[in-house]
Amino acid sequence: MSTSQASGFKQLHVAVIGGGIGGLAAALSMRRAGHRVDIFERRGFDVEVGASISCAANGSVHLEDWGIDVKSMSPVALMKLTMRDWETGQIQGVYDLSDYEREWGRVYYMLHRQDMHKVLLDAATAEDGIGIPCQVHNNSPCDTVDLETNTVKFLNGTSIQADLIVGADGIRIGVKPDIKTSPQTCYRCNVLTEDIKRLGLVKHSYEPAIQFWGGSEGKNGRSKYYKIVMAPCSNGEVVSFYCFMPTELTNHREEGFTFKEAPVSDILQGRYSDLDPECLALLKNSRERMPWRLYVHQAYTHWINKRTCLLGDAAHPMMPHQSQGAVQAIEDAGALGIIFSAKYPEFTRDVEAGLRLYQAIRKPRATRVQEASARATENVGERIGFTSIQVEDESLRPSEGSLTVREMNEYNMHQHVAAEVAKIRKARDAPQEMAHL
Template sequence: MPSQTGWRRLDAAVVGGGIGGLCAGIALRRAGHKVTIYERSDFVGEVGASVSCAANGTRWLHEWGVDIEKGDPVLLRKLINRDWKTGEPISVYDLDDYEEKWGYVYNMFHRQYMHRMLLDCATQDEGDGEPVECIDIDTEKGIIVFESGISAKHDLVIGADGIGSAVRGIIGIKPERKPAASSCLHANVDTAKARELGLVDYSQDSALEYWGGQKEWNKIVLSPCNRGSLLSYYCFFPREKGDYANQKWDAESTVEELLAPYPDLDEQVLSHLRIGVEVKPWRLWVHQPYDWWHKGVACVLGDAAHPMMPHQSQGACMAIEDAACLGIVFSKKHFAGDVSSALKLYERTRKHRATRVQAASARAAENIHERIGES
């Protein structure tokens, strides 16, 4: 594409309508561009896991005018590390001054509610249409070709299509990856049901709570969401106790599989897990940083650009920051008309930070005290 001078309104395509894709759509709309989001899923089967949105993500939700209350968040108040066997607090880190220190609160969302919140902000209408699959993109001309043979031409193409990204492969990135040393099963627990059974009501803590994770693979992470009505459990254990790295994304597991690795776990947590629902494996792969994120008028963001291990709870925030950066580089203040040059600036701005967080998230698998370095 020839070099152009002066801001111009772009016809942008976002491939993937998850958290990162919707944020990219919002950011580019706020920057004055026309945006079409291509998504094959209706999200009815979306995993009902919690999503952490620290201050570095929350600030952009405010910047874009997202109605955060629609996401039914829990505000993080504490970090609690508990004894693996007894459940007694080993340490409690109070976060009452979090907003004062960082400028914004730390929200914990239910993924489906967060998606709906962002969708409302981006489009206000989900719309009709049959699912499509992205097969090929002309990265120089911005042409998307779908399985049906229908094609669409855009000035800018953003791949927000997740860890299995088609766009990433189309722009020539071949991931170097290996299975993580740990496996993870996720489960949800209804807080009201736990109360009825006389179990501990962890929702009252408004906390991220941890059992284990001290230089070992056994770790339980509890995150409340939906204003505390749902408790989201992430259960990690050595891969030799259960290998889910190659499971299908929509695979289901059983409560028996969930309990098996933890014969000596705190009985209160075990009692919660026994009433867990939506038990699903979380495929864990460690990706090396990619050499580039864009080609021509196409780029990737979020998990398509820097798949994260979950141990720093920064995956959503990094996708939000990517989207915010795209909104800035294509803003009237900074965009001079050349899409490829703007994408080079996006990559140069984001790649160093995101890959640092990516590396720290992998290290944190063995040490819950690992710092991300920048926030």
């Protein structure tokens, strides 16, 4: 009998720092794998505003593994990606998604962040369902992590020890981020479908599609950093906008989301005066306008240190241009749940080895998406989907080796982990087999 078969599964106590999509997904995944999980979130969940978040098939495959019915997240099933001219709204390219479900087994969903967050939170903490309900500790900002003793200290003076610590934000493990300000920044805002109907602004807004305006050098010297991404979410009741512009037009400095309403004039600056009038009218009737200051991060040197790992934006902060930020966080969570499952009990007894495998499985793939997201800042044609369509405009052509839908969706994480574990077991058992000869 090999060592791996002889060693039994050990239930771990897992501390997840950060209760965003990534943290909740990790908690649920580890609950399903049979572990005891505490989630520590620095604030309450009432600040959630959010807007649309894409959930491509490579994300929903894990949600389904954890027993989540994506329909409970009030999705919109996307049928196409449409590239439009900034000034006229004229269509420049369409990536048809109507075959997506047949080809990839799942719909390309557009979700509202709040709906997604709520369903994950409910599933992680529910009394019913496989595994021990996760415990949530709100208003628990993490201060430090002692990597030697696996102890998390909180700003309120308390501390806990765990077998495995997941940093889904708010912790440092010796990574020195290499960050530079992005030449492009963003405001997000929403328009209610009932307002759209009332105002008669229905020309573009009913499409179950992600629609893009701009994103390439335009007429009259308009910069490629002007871009709009519009998508319906919340069962089609909300139309969500990401309004990108050159960074010099914003006063916001702090990375990430600012939870303070911005006036519409903060968005309608510079070349927004040239914008397709239909789209402009929608923006003028928007609400929940908030800045999202963007920085470009190079891939981190490492995601793990002893029994602590990073996950989601904490591990691979990326520009939002591939619509894969949340999905990559879900993939990270999926990997943890597979590696630390009863199928591979050796890792529950050697957490450091399991985390080495986590990094080996996840870092190359997430880094590729992170780099492709940075490239798509410079050219909307680099976005997954658009990389496979023909557009007339030369400036929208993607580079060699750009990210494709096939690459994202053909991937099978269960098989990848199984193949890597087989190599690890073979290497480990080899000396023992030699000794028996």
